[in-house]
Amino acid sequence: MTFIAKPKIVHKGLSRNALGLTIRDYEGGMSTLCAGCGHDSVTSAIVQAFFELDIPPNQVAKLSGIGCSSKTPAYFLDASHGFNAVHGRMPSIATGASAANRKLYLIGVSGDGDSLSIGLGQFSHALRRNLDMLYIIENNGVYGLTKGQFSASADVGTKAKKGEVNEQQPIDPVQMAMAQGGTFVARSFSGDKDQLVPMIKAGIRHKGFGLIDVLSPCVTFNDHEDSTKSYAYTRRFFHPAVHADFVPPAEEIRTAYDDGEAMPVEMHDGSRIVLRKVSDQYNVHNRGAALDFIRSHHRRGEIITGLLYIDEAEPDMHGISRTPDAPLAQVPFEELCPGSQAMAGLQERFR
Amino acid sequence: MSAKSRINASRANDFVIRLANVNGTGSASANGLLMKTIFRMGVPVMGKNFFPSNIQGLPTWYEIRVTRDHHLARSGEIDIMVAMNAETYQQDLKSLSPGGVFLYDSTWPRHSVVNRQDVTILGVPLAKMCNEHFTNARARILMKNMAYVGALASLLELDREIIEDAVHRTFASKQPLLQANMDAIELGANYASEHFDCPLPTRVEPMNETAGKIMIDGNTASALGCLFAGATVGAWYPITPSTSLMDAFKSFCERYRVDRDTGTRNYCIVQAEDELAAIGIVLGATWNGARAFTPTSGPGLSLMSEFIGYAYFAELPAVLFDVQRVGPSTGMPTRTQQADILSAAYASHGDTRHVLLFPANPNECFELSVEAFDLADRLQTPVIVLLDLDIGMNDWMCDDLEWDDSYRPDRGKVLGADELESIESFYRYLDVDGDGIPYRTYPGVGRKGAYFVRGSGHNKYGGYTEDADEYQEVVDRLVRKWETAATLVPAPVVQRRKSAEWGIVSVGSCDYAVAEAVEVLARRGIHLSYMRVKAFPFSEAVTEFLHQHKRIFVVEQNRDAQLKSLLTLETDYPKERMESILHYSGLPIDRRCVVEAIEASVARGEAA
Numbered sequence A: 001m002t003f004i005a006k007p008k009i010v011h012k013g014l015s016r017n018a019l020g021l022t023i024r025d026y027e028g029g030m031s032t033l034c035a036g037c038g039h040d041s042v043t044s045a046i047v048q049a050f051f052e053l054d055i056p057p058n059q060v061a062k063l064s065g066i067g068c069s070s071k072t073p074a075y076f077l078d079a080s081h082g083f084n085a086v087h088g089r090m091p092s093i094a095t096g097a098s099a100a101n102r103k104l105y106l107i108g109v110s111g112d113g114d115s116l117s118i119g120l121g122q123f124s125h126a127l128r129r130n131l132d133m134l135y136i137i138e139n140n141g142v143y144g145l146t147k148g149q150f151s152a153s154a155d156v157g158t159k160a161k162k163g164e165v166n167e168q169q170p171i172d173p174v175q176m177a178m179a180q181g182g183t184f185v186a187r188s189f190s191g192d193k194d195q196l197v198p199m200i201k202a203g204i205r206h207k208g209f210g211l212i213d214v215l216s217p218c219v220t221f222n223d224h225e226d227s228t229k230s231y232a233y234t235r236r237f238f239h240p241a242v243h244a245d246f247v248p249p250a251e252e253i254r255t256a257y258d259d260g261e262a263m264p265v266e267m268h269d270g271s272r273i274v275l276r277k278v279s280d281q282y283n284v285h286n287r288g289a290a291l292d293f294i295r296s297h298h299r300r301g302e303i304i305t306g307l308l309y310i311d312e313a314e315p316d317m318h319g320i321s322r323t324p325d326a327p328l329a330q331v332p333f334e335e336l337c338p339g340s341q342a343m344a345g346l347q348e349r350f351r
Numbered sequence B: 001m002s003a004k005s006r007i008n009a010s011r012a013n014d015f016v017i018r019l020a021n022v023n024g025t026g027s028a029s030a031n032g033l034l035m036k037t038i039f040r041m042g043v044p045v046m047g048k049n050f051f052p053s054n055i056q057g058l059p060t061w062y063e064i065r066v067t068r069d070h071h072l073a074r075s076g077e078i079d080i081m082v083a084m085n086a087e088t089y090q091q092d093l094k095s096l097s098p099g100g101v102f103l104y105d106s107t108w109p110r111h112s113v114v115n116r117q118d119v120t121i122l123g124v125p126l127a128k129m130c131n132e133h134f135t136n137a138r139a140r141i142l143m144k145n146m147a148y149v150g151a152l153a154s155l156l157e158l159d160r161e162i163i164e165d166a167v168h169r170t171f172a173s174k175q176p177l178l179q180a181n182m183d184a185i186e187l188g189a190n191y192a193s194e195h196f197d198c199p200l201p202t203r204v205e206p207m208n209e210t211a212g213k214i215m216i217d218g219n220t221a222s223a224l225g226c227l228f229a230g231a232t233v234g235a236w237y238p239i240t241p242s243t244s245l246m247d248a249f250k251s252f253c254e255r256y257r258v259d260r261d262t263g264t265r266n267y268c269i270v271q272a273e274d275e276l277a278a279i280g281i282v283l284g285a286t287w288n289g290a291r292a293f294t295p296t297s298g299p300g301l302s303l304m305s306e307f308i309g310y311a312y313f314a315e316l317p318a319v320l321f322d323v324q325r326v327g328p329s330t331g332m333p334t335r336t337q338q339a340d341i342l343s344a345a346y347a348s349h350g351d352t353r354h355v356l357l358f359p360a361n362p363n364e365c366f367e368l369s370v371e372a373f374d375l376a377d378r379l380q381t382p383v384i385v386l387l388d389l390d391i392g393m394n395d396w397m398c399d400d401l402e403w404d405d406s407y408r409p410d411r412g413k414v415l416g417a418d419e420l421e422s423i424e425s426f427y428r429y430l431d432v433d434g435d436g437i438p439y440r441t442y443p444g445v446g447r448k449g450a451y452f453v454r455g456s457g458h459n460k461y462g463g464y465t466e467d468a469d470e471y472q473e474v475v476d477r478l479v480r481k482w483e484t485a486a487t488l489v490p491a492p493v494v495q496r497r498k499s500a501e502w503g504i505v506s507v508g509s510c511d512y513a514v515a516e517a518v519e520v521l522a523r524r525g526i527h528l529s530y531m532r533v534k535a536f537p538f539s540e541a542v543t544e545f546l547h548q549h550k551r552i553f554v555v556e557q558n559r560d561a562q563l564k565s566l567l568t569l570e571t572d573y574p575k576e577r578m579e580s581i582l583h584y585s586g587l588p589i590d591r592r593c594v595v596e597a598i599e600a601s602v603a604r605g606e607a608a
C-alpha cells in the first residue's frame, strides 16, 4: 500500500479521445486496496468507459457509500466532484444531486454490504424512482473493510475463510431489480473487461437507473476454496447470456451480426447498444421470462451475466417530477420567489 | 335561569371557551368558524386544538381565548365549556373555572354528572333538535356542531352576518349543505335566546384590533419562507406535526412555481422512504447548489443524526424544520413540547454543534425560515428551525406577512468557474478569510474546483487524512466557524424592566404566556426583565443579559430543563442562580403556571 501520488506522465503514444483527452485525464488517485482486489479492475473499466464515451470529466459526479468498494471513486476521474456518503446512504445523496442538477452524469459505486444490508432500503427506492444514474455494486459476498464477515449476498453453502458456512438465503440485486421494475439490469465480472466496459458505457447513457452487479472477488477474505465468490469459482460458473456492444450516436453499426441474433437498442441520446444473444432462450425485453431464466440457472449454480434487461421507455425521476430541462439549482432566484405583490395578495386567504 | 348573575360583569372580550368534542364528528370546522368569526369582528383571539393521535372516536378539545388585550397564550382559566362529549363530562366540568358556564347537550339530562354548584349549567337539547329537523343520519351528527355555534352566537352576541357569510363561502357550491348549516345555526340561536338571558357577560363586542392581522399556522408560514427563499428541493417523510409544512409548500409551488405554458415545475419534492433518506436528499441537493430543506419531528431527527453530523463535518448547508412533539420515543404525536432542544443542538456522534433557530410566532416562522437558508449557505452547515406543534399546527393571530423585494439570497462563499480561473489553486477547507468559513464549489465547475466530499478524516486541502495534526487543524477551525456563527445568528428579544434584579429567559412558543405573566407579576409588584432567545449558538447579548441579573427563571416546555442545560453548558453564568419553570403536559403552556411558579419562589424567599 502506498500513498505516493501517481505521476501524471503523458506518453506520446497515448491515444486521445474526441475531446483531445488521454485516458490519464480520467484516472484518479492511487488505489490503497489490496493487490489483486477485484474492485481495482472495475475502477479501470470505469476509466476506460468514460474515456471512450468522450464525456468531459467535469460533467460527472461520482458517489459512494462506505466500504472498500466505496473507496474507489477516489481512484478514478479526479477531475470530477466526488461524494463519499455514510454507509448505505449514497442513493439518497444521488437523488438530491440529480434533483438539483440533472445535467450531471452520476455514477455510484457501492458494495454488497453497503447496498444489500444497511442500504437495502435506499437502493430499492432509488430503483423505484428510476433515478437517472449508473449504480455499480462491487459484489464480493463479504464485508471487506470490516474484515470478512458474510454479507447478504453470500450464497448458501459458501464457506468463510475461517470455516464458517453460510446457511441464509442470499439477496441477489439483479433478481431484486428485475422483479421490482428496474429499467436497466446487468451483471458482470471484474475479471471480464471486454464485457464490463461496453456495459458501463450503456449504463451511463441509459436514462434511468442503470444497475450493474459486478462480481468482484475479495482476495483477502473471500478468494479461497469453497467460496462461491472467488475468482476461480466465478470464472468456472460464469455464463454470459447476452453480449452487449455500445455504439455512440454518430457511428454506423459496422460489425456484421448474424440476422436474428443482433438486436440494436436505441438509447435516449441516439446511441445504441447492440445485443447478441448467447442463449437463444433469452429475451432481454421480457421481464418475466428473463427472471425465470436467471433463477433456474441460479439454482444450478450458474451465474448468468450480461445486460439482462433493458427498458428505455419508462420515465425517470425527472420525467415523473416534470422538472425543467435546465438544472433546478440554476433557475434564477427571480423566477423562484413570488415577490411582494403575491405575498400581499395571499394575505386575504388568512383573514 | 339567569346566567348573567353568576359571572363577573367586566368580561366582554376577555374569556376562554373550551369545546369538548369527539374527533371525527365534524367539530373542527365548527370550532374554526367560531374563532374566525371573533377574529372578523375585530377582536383578538387565540385558538388551540388539543387532538388525539387517532382518526375517529377519541376525545378532542378546542380552546378559544377572546383577548381584547392581545394575550395570545392560554390563560389557564376556562370560562365557558361546551361539552359535546358525554365521556368527558366529568373531567370537563371539573376543569371549568369557578363562576363559569357549562353548556351541554340536554337531550339526555345528566343531573348526577353535572352537579357543581359554583358554575352555571346550560342545557341545550342539540341532538333532539337536530333529529327532529334533519332526516339524514350523517347530517344529524354534523349539524349538532352548527347548532352549538348558533347557541353560542346568541349567548356571546356573535355577529350573525359574519357567521353566515363564512358559511356561504364554505358551501357556495353545495346548496343543500348550505341550507342545512344555516338551519342548524338558527335552531341553536333561537333555543338559546328563548331559554337563556342572552348575552352572557362573557360576550364578544366588536373592536377594531385585527386590521393588518392574519390567522395562520407556523407550518404554513415556514413553507412560505421556503418558497420565498428560493428553495427548490424538498424531501420528507410524513410525520405529525410537520406534515402540513410540506403540504403547504407543495400547494404554494403548484400555484407559483409551475410554468403555465409548459407545465414544468421549478421544484422537486421527494417523499422519501424514511428520514435517513430525506436528509440525504437535502445534502445531495445542497452539494449541487440548490436550496433544500426537510421538515420532520423528533423521531425523524433521531434518524437523521448520522447525516447531520456528516453535514457538520463535511460542511454542507441544510435546512431542517423540527416541529417538536411530545417524546420520548413515539410519545404523544399530537401534543406539544420543546423537548428536542438538546438533541438538536448536539445531534450526531463526535464533537458536533448545530445552529438552531427558535421562532415564537408565525411571523418569525416565516422570517427565520428565510434566514435559515441564508445562514446555512453562509456557514455551510445544517440549520435546524425548532418549531413545536403549538406554533406549527395552530392558527395564530399575527401581523400580515410582508416581503421585501430587495432581498437576494446569501449563497455564501461559492467559487464559480471565473473565480476559479483567477486564483492559482483551490482547496476546499482552507480558512482564507480567518472567519473559519472555507470556500466551496459546485459539481460541474471543472477540474480546478473538483474535490471529494467525505465524512472521514480530511485535511485542510480536502484530502483524506488520519494524521493527528491535520485532523485537529480542521476541527479547531470548525470552532472558529462556530464563533463566527454566534455573531451572525439573530439576537435575543430583550425587554428590560428598570432595576429588575430577576430575569426570565424563555424560548419559542412560551413567549406569549411569559410576556403576559411578566405583566401580571409587575402589577403585583414583582418586576422581571425578559429575554427570549432566538438562536443557538448564544450571541454575546444572551450572556450579557444573564449577567445583568441576580437570578434567572428559565421557562420552557420539557421535563429536563433543556434550555437551562444549554445555558449552563454554553455560557459562564452560574447554574445555581437559574431556576426552572417547566411545563411538559403536552398542552401548550399557560400564563397561570408561570405566575404561580414565580410567586411561589418569591414566597419561599428564593428569588428575593
Ligand SMILES: Cc1ncc(C[n+]2csc(CCOP(=O)(O)OP(=O)(O)O)c2C)c(N)n1
Pocket: A066, A067, A068, A069, A070, A087, A110, A111, A112, A113, A114, A115, A138, A140, A142, A143, A144, A145, A146, A151
Ligand atoms: C453506520 C455504520 N455501521 C457500520 C459501519 C462499518 N462498516 C464499514 S464498511 C462496512 C461493510 C462494507 O461492506 P461492503 O459494502 O460489501 O464493501 P466491501 O468492503 O466488501 O467492498 C461496515 C459494516 C459503518 N461505517 N457505518
Ligand code: SF4
Pocket: A032, A033, A034, A036, A037, A038, A039, A068, A069, A140, A144, A145, A217, A218, A219, A220, A221
Ligand atoms: S479487503 Fe477485500 S475488498 Fe477490501 S481491498 Fe482487500 S481485497 Fe479488496
Ligand SMILES: [Mg+2]
Pocket: A067, A111, A112, A113, A138, A139, A140, A141, A142, A143, A144, A151
Ligand atoms: Mg462486499
